[in-house]
Amino acid sequence: MNRILKKPTDAELLDRYAAGDESAFHEIVSRYKNSLYTFLKQFLNRQDMVEDIFQETFLQLFNSRESFDPNRPLRPWLFTIAANKAKDALRKAHRMSAIPIGTISESQEMSFDDVLNTLTSDNTMPYEELERGEISTHVAEIIKNMPENLREILILAYFNKFSYKQMAQILSIPIGTVKSRLHTAVARFAKDWKATTGSRKTE
Amino acid sequence: MRSLSNQQKQLLFDYCIGLASPEETAEVELLISSNKEAAELYAKLKSTFLPLESLEPESCPDDLVERTVGRLSNLANSSQQRLEQLIAAEKTRKVAFKSWFWGKRMAIAAVFLIVGAVFVSAYSSVITSYARQKSWQQQCQMQLQQIWHALNNYSSDYDGKLPTLASAAGEPWWKVGYQGKENHSNTRPIWLLVKLGYDKPADFVCPATPKAKTLQFDTLQVQSYNDFPSREYMTYSFKISCSNSASGKLVCRKVLMADLSPLFEELPRDFSESFRLRLNKDLLTLNSKNHRRRGQNVMFGDGRVEFIKTRFTNLLEDDIFTLRDTDIYHGCELPSCESDFFLAP
Numbered sequence: 001m002n003r004i005l006k007k008p009t010d011a012e013l014l015d016r017y018a019a020g021d022e023s024a025f026h027e028i029v030s031r032y033k034n035s036l037y038t039f040l041k042q043f044l045n046r047q048d049m050v051e052d053i054f055q056e057t058f059l060q061l062f063n064s065r066e067s068f069d070p071n072r073p074l075r076p077w078l079f080t081i082a083a084n085k086a087k088d089a090l091r092k093a094h095r096m097s098a099i100p101i102g103t104i105s106e107s108q109e110m111s112f113d114d115v116l117n118t119l120t121s122d123n124t125m126p127y128e129e130l131e132r133g134e135i136s137t138h139v140a141e142i143i144k145n146m147p148e149n150l151r152e153i154l155i156l157a158y159f160n161k162f163s164y165k166q167m168a169q170i171l172s173i174p175i176g177t178v179k180s181r182l183h184t185a186v187a188r189f190a191k192d193w194k195a196t197t198g199s200r201k202t203e
Numbered sequence: 204m205r206s207l208s209n210q211q212k213q214l215l216f217d218y219c220i221g222l223a224s225p226e227e228t229a230e231v232e233l234l235i236s237s238n239k240e241a242a243e244l245y246a247k248l249k250s251t252f253l254p255l256e257s258l259e260p261e262s263c264p265d266d267l268v269e270r271t272v273g274r275l276s277n278l279a280n281s282s283q284q285r286l287e288q289l290i291a292a293e294k295t296r297k298v299a300f301k302s303w304f305w306g307k308r309m310a311i312a313a314v315f316l317i318v319g320a321v322f323v324s325a326y327s328s329v330i331t332s333y334a335r336q337k338s339w340q341q342q343c344q345m346q347l348q349q350i351w352h353a354l355n356n357y358s359s360d361y362d363g364k365l366p367t368l369a370s371a372a373g374e375p376w377w378k379v380g381y382q383g384k385e386n387h388s389n390t391r392p393i394w395l396l397v398k399l400g401y402d403k404p405a406d407f408v409c410p411a412t413p414k415a416k417t418l419q420f421d422t423l424q425v426q427s428y429n430d431f432p433s434r435e436y437m438t439y440s441f442k443i444s445c446s447n448s449a450s451g452k453l454v455c456r457k458v459l460m461a462d463l464s465p466l467f468e469e470l471p472r473d474f475s476e477s478f479r480l481r482l483n484k485d486l487l488t489l490n491s492k493n494h495r496r497r498g499q500n501v502m503f504g505d506g507r508v509e510f511i512k513t514r515f516t517n518l519l520e521d522d523i524f525t526l527r528d529t530d531i532y533h534g535c536e537l538p539s540c541e542s543d544f545f546l547a548p
Contacts, residue, residue, distance in 0.1 A: 025272045026268075029271050029272055030268065054267060063278070112209060112213070116244065119244075119251050132257055136257040157222060158252065159255075163222065183216070186216075193251075
C-alpha cells in the first residue's frame, strides 16, 4: 500500500519521461512548474518570453534525456536549461532593441566589506509605510532593472535557495564568483531599494 | 569584544538569505545572541532582505502546463516517428547495400575495363607490330622476287647463266664491300645486277632491317663500285656455288637467296684480317636477324619466295646457311656438291 502511494523520484520520472510516458510529462512539469515559472517571470519579466522559455525548457529536457545523469538532481539541471535559454532570449531581444541595454549589461562586483558597508550606511527602510502590493511592485521593478548577472543570481539564491555549488553549476562559474556576485547583487538591491523609497518619502 | 571575522559575516549573510545549513544556522543563532556586532549586522541584513519577501511565488497557468505537455507529447510522437523512420531506413538498408554492391561492381568493372584497355592497348601494339612484321615479310618477298626477275633477265641476256665472277679456289668470299680488283666477295656477282641496271639498289636491303629507310645510295657512283658499298646495302645472302657447278640455270630445286645468314652477321671491317668462325649450338639454330629470328624468306630457282621458319628447306633437309660436315669457317669454303645449298655471307 505504502509502495503504491510512494512519490516517484526525479530519476524514475525522468526514465519514464525519456521513454515518452505522457503521465511522466505531467508529473515533472507539475512538480517544477511554479518554481520555474516564477524564476522566468522574475528574470525575464515578459509574459511572452516566459511562456516560450518555459515550454522550451521542458522540450530541451526531453531532447537531452539521454545525456542526463540520474545521480544528479533534476532541479538544478532544469534551471540551468531555463537560465541559458532565458539569457539567449534576452540577448536576442536586445539585438532587436526590445530590451533596455541596462538590464542585460553586467556589473562590477563589490568586496564583501563594501557590501556590508552599503547596508550599514542607512538601514532606515520605510517598510511599514508601504502596502504589501506596492512593495512587491517596487521590488519587482528594482529586480527587473538590475543587471542580468546580478538579477539572475539574486533570484536563484534568495527565491530558489540553490546552494553555492548548485549556482556555480547552473551559471558555469566558480563558487567564489557566485559569492561575490551575490554580495554585489544584494548591495545593488539595497541601494536601489533605498533610492526608491527615499524618492517616495520626498514626494 | 573582537570584531566579526569574514567567515562569521559570510555565515550571517548566508543565514539571512536562506543558504545556511542546519549546522550553520545553529552557529549563527548562537553568534547573534552572543555578539552585539553580529546582532546589528543581522538586523541590517534582515531589513535588506525583507522587501524581497513581498514577492510571492507565482502559480504557473494551467493552460501553459497543458500546452507544454501537449508539445512534449508531440515531440515524443515525432521522436517515435523518427525512430520508426530509422527502423524503416534500417530495413531498407539492403537497398543501400545493393547500391553499394552495384557501386562496387561498377568499380570492379571499371578496373577490368582499365586493365582490359591496357591489355587491348598492349595487344593492339603486339598486333600492330605483328602486322608490321608481316608487311615487311611480304615486302621482302616482293623485293626477292624482283631480284629473281633481275636474275632471270640477266640469265636470259647471258645464255642462261647466272651472274658469276671468276675467282680462284680458296679465295675468300666474305669481304662484302671490298672494292679491290680481286673478287673476294660473294655479293659481287649480285652487284652486277645493280651495276648493269637489272635491279635497283634498294631491293637488296630487306625492309625489316633497322637502316632500310635511312640508307641513301648515290646512284651516280654505282658504276665506280665493284661491290655493294658496305654490308648495310646488301642484307641478303646469296648462293655460293660449288666448284664443279654443272649449270647456272634457274631451276626450281635451287635455293638462290635468303635473308641474311646468321653465321656471317659480324664480319671483319678490315679486309686484311682473317676470318674464322666456329659453329656452336646457337649458330646452328638461329634464323636470320632480318625478321627477328622468326624465320627467313628464301628465294628458289623457279622464282618462288617462301618464308620458312627453319633453316631447312623441304627439298633435301639441307641447312641453307651451313656447309655439310663443316664446323669451322674461314670465309673461303665451297659446297662439295650442287645439293649442298650454302648461302653466304
